[in-house]
Amino acid sequence: MRRIDVGAIREDFPILSTRMNGKPLAYLDNAATSQKPRQVISAISEYYGRYNANIHRGIYKIAEEATEKYIESKSKLARMINAGSSREIIYTRNATESINLVALSWGEANIRRGDHILITEMEHHSNMVPWMVLARRKGAVLDYVRLGKDYNLEMGSLEKELSKNPKIMAFTHASNVLGTVNDARSITTKAHKAGALVLVDGAQSAPHMGVDVRGIGCDLFALSGHKMLGPTGIGALYGKEELLERMEPLLTGGDMIRSVTYESFEWNELPWKFEAGTPNIAGGIALGTAVDYINKVGIGRIRAHEESLTSYAIERMGRIKGVKIFGASDHDANGRAGIVSFAVDGIHPHDVSQIFDGEGIAIRAGHHCAMPLVTQLIKEPALSRMSFYLYNTEEEVDRAVAAIDKVKRTFKL
Amino acid sequence: MDMYAEEIISHYEYPHNKGRMERPSASFHDNNPLCGDDMTIYLKISGQKISEAMFDGSGCAISMASASMLTDEVKGKSLAEVGEMDARSIISMLGIDPGPARLKCATLSLRTLKEALLSYRKMPADGSVREL
Numbered sequence: 051m052r053r054i055d056v057g058a059i060r061e062d063f064p065i066l067s068t069r070m071n072g073k074p075l076a077y078l079d080n081a082a083t084s085q086k087p088r089q090v091i092s093a094i095s096e097y098y099g100r101y102n103a104n105i106h107r108g109i110y111k112i113a114e115e116a117t118e119k120y121i122e123s124k125s126k127l128a129r130m131i132n133a134g135s136s137r138e139i140i141y142t143r144n145a146t147e148s149i150n151l152v153a154l155s156w157g158e159a160n161i162r163r164g165d166h167i168l169i170t171e172m173e174h175h176s177n178m179v180p181w182m183v184l185a186r187r188k189g190a191v192l193d194y195v196r197l198g199k200d201y202n203l204e205m206g207s208l209e210k211e212l213s214k215n216p217k218i219m220a221f222t223h224a225s226n227v228l229g230t231v232n233d234a235r236s237i238t239t240k241a242h243k244a245g246a247l248v249l250v251d252g253a254q255s256a257p258h259m260g261v262d263v264r265g266i267g268c269d270l271f272a273l274s275g276h277k278m279l280g281p282t283g284i285g286a287l288y289g290k291e292e293l294l295e296r297m298e299p300l301l302t303g304g305d306m307i308r309s310v311t312y313e314s315f316e317w318n319e320l321p322w323k324f325e326a327g328t329p330n331i332a333g334g335i336a337l338g339t340a341v342d343y344i345n346k347v348g349i350g351r352i353r354a355h356e357e358s359l360t361s362y363a364i365e366r367m368g369r370i371k372g373v374k375i376f377g378a379s380d381h382d383a384n385g386r387a388g389i390v391s392f393a394v395d396g397i398h399p400h401d402v403s404q405i406f407d408g409e410g411i412a413i414r415a416g417h418h419c420a421m422p423l424v425t426q427l428i429k430e431p432a433l434s435r436m437s438f439y440l441y442n443t444e445e446e447v448d449r450a451v452a453a454i455d456k457v458k459r460t461f462k463l
Numbered sequence: 464m465d466m467y468a469e470e471i472i473s474h475y476e477y478p479h480n481k482g483r484m485e486r487p488s489a490s491f492h493d494n495n496p497l498c499g500d501d502m503t504i505y506l507k508i509s510g511q512k513i514s515e516a517m518f519d520g521s522g523c524a525i526s527m528a529s530a531s532m533l534t535d536e537v538k539g540k541s542l543a544e545v546g547e548m549d550a551r552s553i554i555s556m557l558g559i560d561p562g563p564a565r566l567k568c569a570t571l572s573l574r575t576l577k578e579a580l581l582s583y584r585k586m587p588a589d590g591s592v593r594e595l
């Protein structure tokens with residue numbers, strides 16, 4: 051596989067030639083949100099500057115163009131994750147909204163008192179709290195697949211929880227804290243055998259690795275546009291067509307109905323049934339451009355680049371005394387996403403990231419919206435996290451390593 | 464922009480007044496779940512004055528140094544004087560500007576101390592605590 055041309059890619063991201071605190075910006079917080087290439091930024095201003103019009107209802111040139119580009123972006127995303135068609139792609143604000151849509155719509159209709167709902171101990175709050183709330187409202191039971199060695203899913207626990215025949219199982223494809231990549235296909239197969247509907251949280255996988263929703267076989271898949279070079283405010287929910295046909299929309303009003311009389315109404319066809327009111331048109335169109343960009347570079351090559359950066363980072367950081375790295379040892383079957391969470395002995399992660407900031411390096415410190423995982427299982431008050439994307443370099447990793455030295459010097463360790 | 468001035472680091476490494484106080488007149492426990500900072504303030508009060516102040520907890524250098532300095536600072540002060548303290552008092556005490564992202568870490572000690580005083584007077588939290 052030809053390696054990606056990081057130098058040329060970096061040219062496309064205006065922010066990467068800026069400085070932070072007087073130093074060239076090293077952006078290592080991609081799990082929180084990615085940077086945007088100028089193509090995506092231009093797609094937004096081009097829409098507003100040249101063909102801004104509401105979609106669906108205009109019989110004039112620019113309204114047709116806006117409608118076409120918006121729909122086309124769904125086809126692009128559908129192809130990228132191998133959905134059956136763009137009818138299976140519902141635009142939302144983000145992965146969080148996608149998951150909530152399922153919990154509130156499907157969950158409301160299908161979960162009853164005493165039913166089991168299954169998630170895992172490594173979930174982001176976005177794939178945990180909506181199920182907690184649903185379980186509480188319905189008197190259902192929320193179960194967790196436990197984590198074992200290296201905080202990987204424990205297969206024995208999975209079997210045990212599935213034997214309770216949960217109505218739905220929701221799990222993350224890739225962990226935003228540990229970098230663990232779960233075998234979504236095999237888990238989905240097992241969950242289906244137990245009679246569960248399956249939702250995969252793809253917020254950390256879709257941007258970084260080839261995703262094949264039909265190959266995985268999952269019923270639902272959630273992602274966020276802003277983590278995959280797209281703008282904020284646009285995300286997607288993939289759902290199997292026959293399932294989405296049976297689900298009730300959450301919001302109702304304009305655009306999501308086919309017809310209304312004073313007495314009655316009829317839902318619009320998919321995917322519009324779930325998109326009430328004027329959607330984020332610019333965001334949808336720009337997400338299509340982000341998908342084009344990823345395709346142009348090649349998702350397989352992006353993954354290879356991140357894998358090599360991640361191994362490099364783990365190997366260099368692993369040699370520093372007093373630094374502990376959390377998560378899967380990187381050479382197991384599914385590898386590790388480009389995420390390295392770490393702790394520096396005796397120093398609070400906020401102090402670590404503050405000193406990184408002074409060096410122009412953006413990393414994240416905190417519980418990474420996975421508070422139970424960080425505080426109850428890993429038992430740290432917070433963690434520092436570096437996360438990579440296609441434009442990151444080994445030199446940036448070297449700078450991070452040097453910054454850890456600076457942290458230790460500052461605190462006289 | 465040197466947040467980690469010698470004095471901050473030194474208070475962090477060798478905190479003053481750290482530990483649990485036996486039979487305090489007032490105490491309060493607070494935390495900042497966002498960062499995982501955890502703070503308890505203990506006070507001995509006599510004649511409307513703070514005679515002793517201690518803290519216990521864990522967190523970042525800014526929150527710990529601030530608690531160490533604050534517990535020094537309030538000893539001997541009247542409750543009214545402490546009531547007047549606000550975020551600006553903390554910034555001038557620390558001698559650094561923690562910036563918007565770290566202000567909560569810097570003021571956690573004062574917030575907890577004020578809560579302790581309110582519980583001592585059996586009063587509910589008021590605006591001066593909430594805005595810290």
Ligand SMILES: Cc1ncc(COP(=O)(O)O)c(C=O)c1O
Pocket residue numbers: 081082144145146147174176177222224225226251253254274419
């Ligand atoms: C695994 C995972 N799921 C869900 C989310 C939620 O994404 P968003 O905040 O874009 O809805 C994130 C974002 O950090 C994530 O990492």
